[in-house]
Structures are given as structure tokens and as C-alpha cells.
Amino acid sequence: MDKGLTLSDVQIHKDNKPLVGVSRHIAPGEVLTIMGPSGVGKSTLLAFVTGTLASDFKSTGAVILNGKDITATPPHLRRVGILFQDDLLFPHLSVGANLSFGLPPGGSKSARNAKVDEALQEVGLDGFADRDPATLSGGQKARVALMRMLLSEPCALLLDEPFSRLDTALRAQVREMVFARAKARALPILMVTHDAEDAQAAGGDIIVLEAN
Structure with a gap:
């Protein structure tokens, strides 16, 4: 069984236009960062992973967590934790x-x-x-x-711009703490941000989404 979080050929469309396309495995303790400007579909991808995608979006592909396909699992049973920019x-x-x-x-x-x-x-x-x-x-x-x-x-951690409201000194401290705690628990981490420093500090692969 593959431990970690797999986004298997995930494609999200709105109004018949492609918005996000990602196919990637995130191993336990690794961070995958999705970067891009506001409105490009970063939070939409997280909504797909948590099972809360609004009905006006169309999606294909699968979310696989520790070898189990959770694409159709109700949100509260997915064991996916998420931190937002508001506490x-x-x-x-x-x-x-x-x-x-x-x-x-x-x-x-x-x-x-x-x-x-x-x-x-x-x-x-x-x-x-x-x-x-x-x-x-x-x-x-x-x-x-x-x-x-x-x-x-949780078995995986999603980060939705969680550091953006903190001032610079605090931001680095909280960011370090979040990554350290999540990695110590061997959680695969998927972070979306438009901040290059956050992406750098995460230390993992970075996918940049371009505005259509």
C-alpha cells in the first residue's frame, strides 16, 4: 500500500473551461506546494481533496489516501485536516x-x-x-x-494560505512549527499559497498554476 496522499489525474473544470490539472503523489512528511495568483483554482483543488467542491465545478480523477480511494467518501470521514488563513x-x-x-x-x-x-x-x-x-x-x-x-x-494535512495574516517574524515561527509538527507525524502536506517565501520554507516540490 502506498502511504501518503495521491492526486491521481485530477482535472477540475468550470463553465467547460479547464481550471486545475494535477497528478502527483505526496509521501508521508513531504510537502507539495501549489502556487499561483488569486482566482487560479488553488483553494478549489483543496475543496476537491476535502470533498467540499461546489456543484458548479466539474471534476475527474481520484484522491487516494494511504492506498484508499476517498474520492466519494463523505468529508467528515476522509481524515484530512486543513488549516486556513483564519484560525x-x-x-x-x-x-x-x-x-x-x-x-x-x-x-x-x-x-x-x-x-x-x-x-x-x-x-x-x-x-x-x-x-x-x-x-x-x-x-x-x-x-x-x-x-x-x-x-x-488526520492522515494528511492541507494548508490554505495559513500564514498570510501573520506579521513577518511570527509568520516564520508559526510556519516552522506547523511543518515540524506535521512532518514529525509523517503527514503528507499539500499547501496552496501565493507567497514565494512560504513555498521556499516548505522545502518540497512546487507546482505553479498560471491564470487562464
Whole structure:
């Protein structure tokens, strides 16, 4: 079985015009970066991988994760994690409850709390479980969003311009942390960005999509 994420001859059309075409295997711990200007179809490709592609797009090809074709699998069963440029934390939940939300169902309350505390420790936010997300800095929110996604135990990670809202110094720090955590878990990573520095830092292959 081929471990990793395979985009097998994926073609996406809109209004009978070709938008995106990609055929590539991403091995565990590797990053494939898709670059290009806004509107070129980068996020559309991610929507195809997560199973959330809007009905006005037509697509062919397959998404294969760890040897299993998940093209027709419902989005919530695909085990594909995604980070967006907005951290999307739930404002009505504490930091700890946000992280608990990422955990698979089951297990005792104490076991779940221990996992949450461990995740916070891993990203230098020990003791933050009871904090209101509104009190966090941009970098802290990004770390919580990352760990919530990793606690859901995904088999692949998608990055949709996740660093674009951070200032330069923070951007490099959060980017390094995201790649390090994902690679340590041997996740195949598919990133879309229009930022050359992000692409460079990822250290993997880069596909550039041109505007039609």
C-alpha cells in the first residue's frame, strides 16, 4: 500500500473551461506546494481533496489516501485536516474546549483533558486551557488551531494560505512549527499559497498554476 496522499489525474473544470490539472503523489512528511495568483483554482483543488467542491465545478480523477480511494467518501470521514488563513476557533468555547472538539469521540474526561494539556504543552501554551480565545495573540491562536486539527488524528494535512495574516517574524515561527509538527507525524502536506517565501520554507516540490 502506498502511504501518503495521491492526486491521481485530477482535472477540475468550470463553465467547460479547464481550471486545475494535477497528478502527483505526496509521501508521508513531504510537502507539495501549489502556487499561483488569486482566482487560479488553488483553494478549489483543496475543496476537491476535502470533498467540499461546489456543484458548479466539474471534476475527474481520484484522491487516494494511504492506498484508499476517498474520492466519494463523505468529508467528515476522509481524515484530512486543513488549516486556513483564519484560525476559526470557536469564540464561545475556552481554549481547552476548542482542543477537545478536535479529539475523536470516546475516552474518559480525564484522559481527554490530559491529551488537551499535552497538546498545549507541545506548543508552549501550558496552562492555557481555561483561557478565552479572544485573549490570545495571533500566534497563539494559530498554535491552538494547529493542535486542534492534529488532535483529530488526520492522515494528511492541507494548508490554505495559513500564514498570510501573520506579521513577518511570527509568520516564520508559526510556519516552522506547523511543518515540524506535521512532518514529525509523517503527514503528507499539500499547501496552496501565493507567497514565494512560504513555498521556499516548505522545502518540497512546487507546482505553479498560471491564470487562464
